[in-house]
Amino acid sequence: MPGKSPWKMAVGATAIALLAAGCGSGGSDDSSSASNTVVIGIGEPQHLIPTNSTESNGSEVLASLFYPLVDFDAQNNPVPVAAESITADATSTVWTVKLKSGFTFSNGEPVTSDNYINAWNYGAYGPNGQGASYFFERIKGFADLQSKDPDGEEGPQKAPEPKAKTLEGLKKVDDTTFTITLSAPFAGWESVMGYSAFYPLPKAAWKSDGVLADGFEDAIIGNGPFKLKGKWEHDAQIVVEKVADFKGTVPKIDGITWKIYQDQQAEYADLVAGNVDVQTTIPIESLAKASADLGDRFKKSPNSTFQFVGFPTFQKEFSDVRVRQAISMAINRQEITDQIFLGSQSPATSFVSPVVAGYRENTCGDNCVYNPTKAKELYTAANGPKEMKITYNVDGNHKAWVDATCNQIKASLGINCVGGEEPKFADLLSKVEKKQPVGLIRLGWVMDYPLMENYLGPLYSTGGSSNYYGYSNPTFDNLVKEGSVAKTPQEAIAKWQAAEDILAKEMPVIPLRNGQNVFGYSTKVNNVNVDLFQKVDLYKIEVVG
Amino acid sequence: MFRYIVRRLLQMVLTFFGATFLLYALVFANQKDPIQALVGERPVTESQRIALTQRYHLDEGFFMQYWYYMKGLLTGDFGTSLTGRKIVDMMADAWPVTLRLALIAIVIAATFSVTVGVYSALKRGGLFDNVSLVITLVLLAMPIVVIAPLFQLIFGIQLGWFPPTATRDATVWQLLLPAIVLACIVIAPEMRVTRTSVVENLRADYVRTARAKGLTRMRVIWVHVLRNSLIPVVTLIGVDLGGLMAGAIVTEHVFNIPGVGFNLARAIRTEDGPLVVGFVSILVILFLFINLLVDLLYAALDPRIRYE
Numbered sequence: 009m010p011g012k013s014p015w016k017m018a019v020g021a022t023a024i025a026l027l028a029a030g031c032g033s034g035g036s037d038d039s040s041s042a043s044n045t046v047v048i049g050i051g052e053p054q055h056l057i058p059t060n061s062t063e064s065n066g067s068e069v070l071a072s073l074f075y076p077l078v079d080f081d082a083q084n085n086p087v088p089v090a091a092e093s094i095t096a097d098a099t100s101t102v103w104t105v106k107l108k109s110g111f112t113f114s115n116g117e118p119v120t121s122d123n124y125i126n127a128w129n130y131g132a133y134g135p136n137g138q139g140a141s142y143f144f145e146r147i148k149g150f151a152d153l154q155s156k157d158p159d160g161e162e163g164p165q166k167a168p169e170p171k172a173k174t175l176e177g178l179k180k181v182d183d184t185t186f187t188i189t190l191s192a193p194f195a196g197w198e199s200v201m202g203y204s205a206f207y208p209l210p211k212a213a214w215k216s217d218g219v220l221a222d223g224f225e226d227a228i229i230g231n232g233p234f235k236l237k238g239k240w241e242h243d244a245q246i247v248v249e250k251v252a253d254f255k256g257t258v259p260k261i262d263g264i265t266w267k268i269y270q271d272q273q274a275e276y277a278d279l280v281a282g283n284v285d286v287q288t289t290i291p292i293e294s295l296a297k298a299s300a301d302l303g304d305r306f307k308k309s310p311n312s313t314f315q316f317v318g319f320p321t322f323q324k325e326f327s328d329v330r331v332r333q334a335i336s337m338a339i340n341r342q343e344i345t346d347q348i349f350l351g352s353q354s355p356a357t358s359f360v361s362p363v364v365a366g367y368r369e370n371t372c373g374d375n376c377v378y379n380p381t382k383a384k385e386l387y388t389a390a391n392g393p394k395e396m397k398i399t400y401n402v403d404g405n406h407k408a409w410v411d412a413t414c415n416q417i418k419a420s421l422g423i424n425c426v427g428g429e430e431p432k433f434a435d436l437l438s439k440v441e442k443k444q445p446v447g448l449i450r451l452g453w454v455m456d457y458p459l460m461e462n463y464l465g466p467l468y469s470t471g472g473s474s475n476y477y478g479y480s481n482p483t484f485d486n487l488v489k490e491g492s493v494a495k496t497p498q499e500a501i502a503k504w505q506a507a508e509d510i511l512a513k514e515m516p517v518i519p520l521r522n523g524q525n526v527f528g529y530s531t532k533v534n535n536v537n538v539d540l541f542q543k544v545d546l547y548k549i550e551v552v553g
Numbered sequence: 554m555f556r557y558i559v560r561r562l563l564q565m566v567l568t569f570f571g572a573t574f575l576l577y578a579l580v581f582a583n584q585k586d587p588i589q590a591l592v593g594e595r596p597v598t599e600s601q602r603i604a605l606t607q608r609y610h611l612d613e614g615f616f617m618q619y620w621y622y623m624k625g626l627l628t629g630d631f632g633t634s635l636t637g638r639k640i641v642d643m644m645a646d647a648w649p650v651t652l653r654l655a656l657i658a659i660v661i662a663a664t665f666s667v668t669v670g671v672y673s674a675l676k677r678g679g680l681f682d683n684v685s686l687v688i689t690l691v692l693l694a695m696p697i698v699v700i701a702p703l704f705q706l707i708f709g710i711q712l713g714w715f716p717p718t719a720t721r722d723a724t725v726w727q728l729l730l731p732a733i734v735l736a737c738i739v740i741a742p743e744m745r746v747t748r749t750s751v752v753e754n755l756r757a758d759y760v761r762t763a764r765a766k767g768l769t770r771m772r773v774i775w776v777h778v779l780r781n782s783l784i785p786v787v788t789l790i791g792v793d794l795g796g797l798m799a800g801a802i803v804t805e806h807v808f809n810i811p812g813v814g815f816n817l818a819r820a821i822r823t824e825d826g827p828l829v830v831g832f833v834s835i836l837v838i839l840f841l842f843i844n845l846l847v848d849l850l851y852a853a854l855d856p857r858i859r860y861e
Contacts, residue, residue: 244811
């Protein structure tokens, strides 16, 4: 059989190659469990350029790499951090930021006004397509940095270059001072600057003026207490280590491994097995056993998530306020938060989240109290529709509670209610845009900065960015605006509360639930706090022993 | 032989282009609003929409988009994902770990099913044969979406025998549990086919002849019978690679392995056309090569098969 031996060799060689490949890159088991570092689970961040990051995974990592201008105290009032002072003129239009001196980026560059101004200009410039660009909307000259497609998205013409490349409202005074001019007065501006979009970028970030250097995002350099060790290992981990001689508040830990998970249940398995130290969101599937698995290392804290359903104004069957009140009263919120969310969310009875200053309990009043008898009376009197639906996106785990809510409505009002399924949120939005009858729209909101205005403005103002249902009330709009230009926070809150009272009367949406952080940690760490933005407090967490 | 391989390779080129075209068309037809899908439920600003639309040519027709894609592909550029990462980099990150996972799974599945299959064929009708039949039925009845979390819970968390998750730089040890899970979906058919095939061949004339010649029982079974019985099994293993890749989507999700399955699932969720097409194209090539390899293995196993 001499002819066959090459075959045997080929097969044998293949087998050896396969085995070698299988065993090849093993042995990289560098568990540094003895050191003063922690492992925190996150999802893959979409972006790490501050002005492009709008989700919690990215902002968690950025919080370790950057030092913000302002942070928030226990009452959610802004406190200057990297800034020495932030002052406004009498009308709250021109804001002066004085930076603390002596701060550097982790590559040694001093932090100057230019670092802020350049980064913000980049973020605001339309063609850069930065996700968080809307944070700069209030700054004077923002409109000049945007371009409009002359013949709509489908048309053949390209959008022209914007008029300007830099924001008119940003002016450098000296190396540590700069001013921000807003296009309209806004008393809450200091709080807005607490968001990650307002971090500075070092000179090393730029290839040329307004153009980011290639690969900067994967090896980002910040002004924070930690710096990247190596690069962003996509879908695997981001390792950060302590910056030596950091001038600001120094964390108690020496480093963090941001371990990236695709699935929160896998992350939970690792938390129980001790491979990850902190999980900020324990998935609902694992909640039932979390107390048993973790004991008192399973905790809850408030966050800003606000879940609600909106009535599209183009659907006339909901135009009678009694119909909206009746549907709201027909829903037993407590039962749903207990049975379906296992206490991980709490019933909402107001139109803003409890985490903002100025929140009052139960502004919704009787309208948000479960009362099937009264609901039925109101509904019959108003001759509400015999059929309705609640439309939601299937990819967001909403089916269980939407069906439960529908069942409650059915039982209370004696009408038919079904869940309308749309594959994605975008499908839902496009139906709403075309004014197709979608029934109630499932919506949620997470705040950007802790002010009532961040709920009232985007959600209920005329033309608000997330006011998909089209609610419009000029009196309400005026009150929100008056609050925004008020001189003191107290005055602002008074105006905003008056605006919220209008919502309670008109019920443009039904408040359903407020979110909570349900988090857990391993025996290795202590002092774990998760804040309103679903971020771990990196300055408090410490390693045990 | 050489001409045969060249012909097959040429066919591959055609298949590859056909497959990418079909894929691109399917993804394009399914694509509604990738920009909104990218940001989730946040509102998209007008200027961001314009910028992204122009960057990814989303406003142009299907053929223009396909043309841009092919132009890049022919120069070795798989394009950029909608998240801004180079797809080549993403593939370089994802493929090695998935291939290792699949290989370990294939080795486990093949070793286990051939050994058990042969043994139960020899002890046909005995206790071992019946027990293995029941095990096969149980495995067949359990879909991978059940097996994966179940094994993770039992062996990873409660017993603590294996690490419950793996990462990209996973060791063989970390990949063992996911590989066993993955192997479970292909073990059952491979084992049954081995058994049937061996049973059939045991009765063949050449086996009687070999025995009559006075060969030892071991030599008859392992050389004469097994070699002839392996042809259908090898075909099956080749085909099973597809099943393994499909199973990898679930397994990688459960065990947190950032491989091909994970990337595909994410790409489909975010309507990321170039990413889907890129990964599946490589998957197509892989399939074609495995099939070629299987066909060539026939010749190695059965001298009567010759390719011209």
